[in-house]
Amino acid sequence: xxxxxxxxxxxxxxxxxxxxxxxxxxxxxxxxxxxxxxxxxxxxxxxxxxxxxxxxxxxxxxxxxxxxxxxxxxxxxxxxxxxxxxxxxxxxxxxxxxxxxxxxxxxxxxxxxxx
Amino acid sequence: xxxxxxxxxxxxxxxxxxxxxxxxxxxxxxxxxxxxxxxxxxxxxxxxxxxxxxxxxxxxxxxxxxxxxxxxxxxxxxxxxxxxxxxxxxxxxxxxxxxxxxxxxxxxxxx
Numbered sequence: 001x002x003x004x005x006x007x008x009x010x011x012x013x014x015x016x017x018x019x020x021x022x023x024x025x026x027x028x029x030x031x032x033x034x035x036x037x038x039x040x041x042x043x044x045x046x047x048x049x050x051x052x053x054x055x056x057x058x059x060x061x062x063x064x065x066x067x068x069x070x071x072x073x074x075x076x077x078x079x080x081x082x083x084x085x086x087x088x089x090x091x092x093x094x095x096x097x098x099x100x101x102x103x104x105x106x107x108x109x110x111x112x113x114x115x
Numbered sequence: 116x117x118x119x120x121x122x123x124x125x126x127x128x129x130x131x132x133x134x135x136x137x138x139x140x141x142x143x144x145x146x147x148x149x150x151x152x153x154x155x156x157x158x159x160x161x162x163x164x165x166x167x168x169x170x171x172x173x174x175x176x177x178x179x180x181x182x183x184x185x186x187x188x189x190x191x192x193x194x195x196x197x198x199x200x201x202x203x204x205x206x207x208x209x210x211x212x213x214x215x216x217x218x219x220x221x222x223x224x225x226x
Contacts, residue, residue, distance in 0.1 A: 004158070033213060040218065041218060042218035042219050043159075045213050045214075048213050092159075097213075103161045104151075104159070104161065104214060108156070109157075109158055
C-alpha cells in the first residue's frame with residue numbers, strides 16, 4: 001500500500017529554472033493538496049483540488065501552477081524558480097474534504113533548494 | 116479570521132515528564148480540531164481529533180479536549196518517551212475551508 005508518493009525527494013534548482021513536483025495517490029482520494037513548510041511558518045497551503053478537473057488557490061499560490069487531469073495525480077509546477085521557493089513541499093490527500101473531518105494522508109516531502 | 120495559535124517551541128523534557136502543548140483557535144462556526152505529528156524526515160500523520168465541544172480525542176497516550184468556552188485544544192501526555200520526539204501541529208477546519216495548521220511545536224525528549 002503506497003499511499004501518497006512524492007518525487008523527487010530532493011532537488012536543487014537555479015533561479016529561473018522550471019520543474020514539476022510529482023504527487024500520486026493510490027487510495028482513490030478525491031481531495032488533494034500541496035503545502036510548503038518553512039521554519040517558523042508552519043504549513044501553508046499552496047493549491048488544492050476537490051476532484052479531477054477542479055483546482056483552487058490556497059494561502060500562497062503565487063509562482064505555482066497545478067492541474068488535476070486524473071484522480072490519482074496532482075503535480076505542482078514551478079515555472080520560474082526563485083530563492084523564496086526554497087522549502088519542503090508536502091502533498092496530502094483525503095477521501096473527502098477536510099471540512100468533513102476526513103483524515104489527511106501526507107507524502108514524505110520534497111526538499112527543494114533554489115540557488 | 117480563522118487561525119490556529121500554538122505555543123512556541125522547542126520544548127525539551129526528560130523521559131516520563133508530563134507534556135502540555137497549548138493550542139487556541141479562532142473560527143466562525145464550529146470547527147473540528149486536530150493534532151498532527153511529524154516524526155523526523157517524514158510527512159505529517161494524524162494523531163487525534165475532536166469534532167464537537169467537550170469531545171476528547173486520544174491516541175498513543177496523548178489526549179486533547181475540545182474546550183469551546185476557552186477556544187482551546189491543548190495536547191497532553193502523562194509520561195513522554197524518547198520516541199515522542201517530533202513536531203506537533205494543531206489544526207482546524209470549519210465549513211468548506213481547507214485545513215489550517217498552526218506553526219508547529221518541536222518536542223525533544225531526552226533519556
